[in-house]
Amino acid sequence: MEIYGFYVNTDICTGCKACMTACMDRNDLQVPQKFRKVWEFGGGEWLTDEAGAFSATAFAYYTSLACNHCDTPSCVAGCPTGAMQKDATTGIVNNDKSICIGCMTCEKSCPYGHPVQLSDGLSHKCILCTDENAKGTPEPACAIACPVRALSFGKMDELRSKYGNNCVSGELGSETAPNVVIGLHRDAIKGGVLMNPKEISHEF
Numbered sequence: 001m002e003i004y005g006f007y008v009n010t011d012i013c014t015g016c017k018a019c020m021t022a023c024m025d026r027n028d029l030q031v032p033q034k035f036r037k038v039w040e041f042g043g044g045e046w047l048t049d050e051a052g053a054f055s056a057t058a059f060a061y062y063t064s065l066a067c068n069h070c071d072t073p074s075c076v077a078g079c080p081t082g083a084m085q086k087d088a089t090t091g092i093v094n095n096d097k098s099i100c101i102g103c104m105t106c107e108k109s110c111p112y113g114h115p116v117q118l119s120d121g122l123s124h125k126c127i128l129c130t131d132e133n134a135k136g137t138p139e140p141a142c143a144i145a146c147p148v149r150a151l152s153f154g155k156m157d158e159l160r161s162k163y164g165n166n167c168v169s170g171e172l173g174s175e176t177a178p179n180v181v182i183g184l185h186r187d188a189i190k191g192g193v194l195m196n197p198k199e200i201s202h203e204f
Helices: 018-026 074-078 105-109 141-145 156-163
Strands: 004-009 037-043 046-048 054-056 059-065 084-086 093-095 151-155 167-169 180-183
Touching: 004 059, 004 156, 018 037, 018 141, 074 084, 074 105, 141 151, 151 156, 156 167, 156 180
Parallel strands: 004 180
Antiparallel strands: 004 151, 037 059, 046 054, 084 093, 167 180
8 A cells, every 4th residue: 555645844834825725626615614724823922122122932833734544544433334434555535425424423533623524415525636536646736736835745655754854743643643744843842822723623
């Protein structure tokens, strides 16, 4: 099995949401439906000294996430009908619409908030844009759209080998083993809080 996934360079991501917009357009989604979401983190403050001059410790950074096609996906484990499965050849996680009942247990069990319920009442999700490519390994619309190339698509072993230093790799520290490599922003050590919780939900 060749496992594919993404490398997200949060140090250069500008939060422009071109990836999210391209995904919505390609999949004909409507707000608030999203297969890809851009998370904004921020912290710090603006300070004023005795002379009235301002200085800033404020910071912000972004990360773009979609379905991570995990090695041990919780959506598959939680699906009551067995509709959600991980393909043994491609590693892509998807559901069989003929037996999906739209209960959305998959979304509730996913720690990343995927998949999405569409107008047909069934579960839908990112499948790496493979539905229009017989080989199953196209360059997804989100990666093509990124103007600063902060989002890269490829084989996970190659991405982990190339970007492994100063990165968070999905195979570590998660019981679902997501197939994503996240390059750490220079301010990530400062922490920060999620600044756009409503935007990344399906409820607004």
